[in-house]
Amino acid sequence: MRISDIFRKKSKDAFLDAIAQSMDKDIERMKNGMSADLSSLSSIPTFDEDKVLESVFDNIGKRRAQRRRTLYRTAAAALLLIVGGVFGYIAWHQGAVEYDEIYARRGEKLIVILADGSRVNLNSDSRLRYPRKFTGSERRVTLEGEGFFEVSKDKSHPFYVDCYDMEVKVTGTRFNVNAYPDNSQIVTTLYDGHVSVGCKTTPEDSRNALLPGEEAIYARSTHDLKVQKTDNISLDDLWSKQVINVQDMRLEQLLRILERQYGVTFHIKNNAIRKYTYNITCDAANLQDVFDVMQTITPVHIKKVANRKYEIR
Incomplete structure (x- = not known):
C-alpha cells in the first residue's frame, strides 16, 4: 500500500496529501538509484499553525467529553444495578422465613409458644424447629423426639408436624407425637379434635384420619401405618403431667x-x-x-x- 493511501484514509487535508505524494515520488526515485527531489516541497500548500493546534485541542476535548459521557453511562448503569440489587435483597429478605430451633436436653422439659398461639410441650431429648412467624397458606414445624401439641384453630391455615418422612396435618386440636430417632415407629395419639397422618409421598386425601382416643403407629422402615384404639387416653396420664x-x-x-x-x-x-x-x-x-x-x-x-x-x- 502506498503511503499516500494510508494518509488519505486518515485525512483529506490537502497539506497531508501533498506531503504523502511527495514522499511517494521520492521513494520511487530512490528505488531507481536517484536522489530525492527536494524542489517538490515548494509545491506543498501552506497551512495555518494556529488552526491546526486549535483543531488538535478540539479533537482532544471531544474525546474527553466522549469518555466522560461513556463514564457517566457506565456509572448510571452500575448505580441501577446496585439500587436494583438492594431493593431485590430487601424484598427477598422480607419474604424469607426465619426459623428458630429449640432443644430440650435429657432430664429437661420445655414449653414453646408459637407465633400463632399454639403451644408445644417438648419432652426430654427432643428438638423442635419452627418459624418465628407463620407465612403463606400453612403452618409447619419439624419435630425430632416427643411433643404434645395444642394447636390454635385456623382452618384456612392447616398446621403440619414433619417427622422424618411422615407428617401430621391438623387444623386445631390436641395430640401427642413420639418420634425419637432411635425408635423404629412414630406414634401419634389424638386427644381431641381431628388429625390425618401418613407418609409425605402419600396424597393427603388418602392418609389415615384419627378420632379422639385413637393412635397411629407408623413403621419408618416399611412406611406402613395402622390405627388402633388406645387405653388410658386421659391427659392426666401424659408424660407432660x-x-x-x-x-x-x-x-x-x-x-x-x-x-x-x-x-x-x-x-x-x-x-x-x-x-x-x-x-x-x-x-x-x-x-x-x-x-x-x-x-x-x-x-x-x-x-x-x-x-x-x-x-x-
Whole structure:
C-alpha cells in the first residue's frame, strides 16, 4: 500500500496529501538509484499553525467529553444495578422465613409458644424447629423426639408436624407425637379434635384420619401405618403431667425413656433380664418411685453407682 493511501484514509487535508505524494515520488526515485527531489516541497500548500493546534485541542476535548459521557453511562448503569440489587435483597429478605430451633436436653422439659398461639410441650431429648412467624397458606414445624401439641384453630391455615418422612396435618386440636430417632415407629395419639397422618409421598386425601382416643403407629422402615384404639387416653396420664404410662414395653425401651426424662444412664449387668416387659402407670415426679414399681413387677435390682448412673441386674 502506498503511503499516500494510508494518509488519505486518515485525512483529506490537502497539506497531508501533498506531503504523502511527495514522499511517494521520492521513494520511487530512490528505488531507481536517484536522489530525492527536494524542489517538490515548494509545491506543498501552506497551512495555518494556529488552526491546526486549535483543531488538535478540539479533537482532544471531544474525546474527553466522549469518555466522560461513556463514564457517566457506565456509572448510571452500575448505580441501577446496585439500587436494583438492594431493593431485590430487601424484598427477598422480607419474604424469607426465619426459623428458630429449640432443644430440650435429657432430664429437661420445655414449653414453646408459637407465633400463632399454639403451644408445644417438648419432652426430654427432643428438638423442635419452627418459624418465628407463620407465612403463606400453612403452618409447619419439624419435630425430632416427643411433643404434645395444642394447636390454635385456623382452618384456612392447616398446621403440619414433619417427622422424618411422615407428617401430621391438623387444623386445631390436641395430640401427642413420639418420634425419637432411635425408635423404629412414630406414634401419634389424638386427644381431641381431628388429625390425618401418613407418609409425605402419600396424597393427603388418602392418609389415615384419627378420632379422639385413637393412635397411629407408623413403621419408618416399611412406611406402613395402622390405627388402633388406645387405653388410658386421659391427659392426666401424659408424660407432660409427670406420669409414666407404658404398656407391654420391654426393659431396654423403658430404660431409654427414663434416661431421656431424668437425664440418667443405665447399665444392664444381667442379660437375662432384657426379656422382661412392663405395664406401668405411676407418678413420675420421683425416679425412685418408678424404680420401686419396676422392682415389684419383676425381680430386678437397681443400684446407683455414681452421679446419675445406675446399674440394673
